[in-house]
Amino acid sequence: MSKNILNVNDLKVYYKTLKGYVKALDGISFKVNEKEILGVAGESGCGKTTLGHSLILLKKPMKYISGEANLLNKDLMKLNAKEMNKTRFKDISIIPQAAMDSFSPTKKIKDFIKDLVEEHGIKADENFFEKVKKRFKMVNLSLDVLNRYSIELSGGMKQRVILVISTLLDPKLLIADEITSALDVSSQKFVAKMLSNFRDEKIVDSIIFITHDLSILYQIADKIMIMYAGHIAEIASSEDIIFNPKHPYTKALISSLPKIGTRFENEKLDGIEGTPPNLLNFGNGCRFRFRCPYAFDKCEKEAPPKTIISNDHEVYCWLNVGDKNE
Numbered sequence: 001m002s003k004n005i006l007n008v009n010d011l012k013v014y015y016k017t018l019k020g021y022v023k024a025l026d027g028i029s030f031k032v033n034e035k036e037i038l039g040v041a042g043e044s045g046c047g048k049t050t051l052g053h054s055l056i057l058l059k060k061p062m063k064y065i066s067g068e069a070n071l072l073n074k075d076l077m078k079l080n081a082k083e084m085n086k087t088r089f090k091d092i093s094i095i096p097q098a099a100m101d102s103f104s105p106t107k108k109i110k111d112f113i114k115d116l117v118e119e120h121g122i123k124a125d126e127n128f129f130e131k132v133k134k135r136f137k138m139v140n141l142s143l144d145v146l147n148r149y150s151i152e153l154s155g156g157m158k159q160r161v162i163l164v165i166s167t168l169l170d171p172k173l174l175i176a177d178e179i180t181s182a183l184d185v186s187s188q189k190f191v192a193k194m195l196s197n198f199r200d201e202k203i204v205d206s207i208i209f210i211t212h213d214l215s216i217l218y219q220i221a222d223k224i225m226i227m228y229a230g231h232i233a234e235i236a237s238s239e240d241i242i243f244n245p246k247h248p249y250t251k252a253l254i255s256s257l258p259k260i261g262t263r264f265e266n267e268k269l270d271g272i273e274g275t276p277p278n279l280l281n282f283g284n285g286c287r288f289r290f291r292c293p294y295a296f297d298k299c300e301k302e303a304p305p306k307t308i309i310s311n312d313h314e315v316y317c318w319l320n321v322g323d324k325n326e
């Protein structure tokens, strides 16, 4: 049996706003095993980025409410700032959304890398740069990139530099948040391939890959988690999510993928009207009920529990619980 790297249990993380709490992650549970790439997908605003960030840094107005996120038996939610600083980069690392914009236009790439790692207490000496160079070769970047300014690099090149930087300390878990969305299709494929190479070469143990693009996930993820309005709708192997989806929302997402590379944030979901609910106030019940063509009484009253369909296939929908007529 493969080793469990991350174990998230009933995690609730909200945003404190003047109007009340935005329930961005409202009781989610999932696991990531060693060597696994977990894809996370769902419409804009479903909580994907909140999930990635809450595992790295609980920053205001984000507020931890309850639950656990155990990275190799260390609960990330309980670490203080100093402990989390030690953990970041080394045990868990993130490539945040729009990381490509974080380069300074006035610094050469080598100086940017040096300043960044030194901020984290790592000495950027010759040995360090030997490692950087090895990794540059792995991702097909020529070494002269180190002496260039970011403006001289393409989006795909910048993304590869970021991939190298965020994995220099060989983290156990890498979170990649929308790292392919600003790239053209061939660069997307290349960056996705690099990520799985990093896993295969054991530079990282496991990866959480967040994206709007299910077709990319199908290419690289072992498992896919579909989120809807702060909840999990379904988790299964990539194969099962694409070819044997159980949740009506997953089915709608799959049917809204007319061609490879389509980003469903810009697409109307086939046959499903409306938009996701406001995460401030949605009452009880299944959050998808407002748009679900199959919703019945029970869906109004109570959020569906987890139903295990088969090994590694979990769904949160009353249709699958088997007591529809109760």
Ligand SMILES: Nc1ncnc2c1ncn2[C@@H]1O[C@H](COP(=O)(O)OP(=O)(O)OP(=O)(O)O)[C@@H](O)[C@H]1O
Pocket: 015, 016, 017, 022, 024, 042, 043, 044, 045, 046, 047, 048, 049, 050, 051, 061, 279
């Ligand atoms: N700083 C904030 N203050 C209040 N609410 C926030 C904040 N950041 C995010 N939210 C809300 O939390 C919910 C989840 O947002 P999140 O960014 O995690 O979703 P997402 O699935 O990553 O969306 P996208 O794909 O557009 O990045 C949304 O309702 C969003 O409006």
